Amino acid sequence: MRSPDEMRPGNRYAKPRPKSLRDVAAAKAALAVTCRRCRHQSMLMPAGLAARLGADFPIEKLAARLRCTNCQGRGLARVDISGRR
Numbered sequence: 558m559r560s561p562d563e564m565r566p567g568n569r570y571a572k573p574r575p576k577s578l579r580d581v582a583a584a585k586a587a588l589a590v591t592c593r594r595c596r597h598q599s600m601l602m603p604a605g606l607a608a609r610l611g612a613d614f615p616i617e618k619l620a621a622r623l624r625c626t627n628c629q630g631r632g633l634a635r636v637d638i639s640g641r642r
Contacts, residue, residue: 582607591637593630616636
């Protein structure tokens with residue numbers, strides 16, 4: 558299946574993917590983070606991250622900066638956007 562960014566322009570069901578923390582906050586969504594090593598899950602609010610990293614920080618670079626609070630693994634996170642409307 559194609560990602561929403563690759564869909565045809567006239568597709569009314571396609572939603573653009575948020576690219577920065579500002580976009581996630583504007584969509585009133587949260588970030589669901591899962592550790593790939595121990596499967597620990599956590600929800601992060603974009604407002605708190607934007608205060609530390611800046612509102613224009615890209616989502617795709619966020620996984621490399623996160624550390625699991627359970628196994629202390631760094632760079633093992635999978636970040637998904639949840640609660641999008």
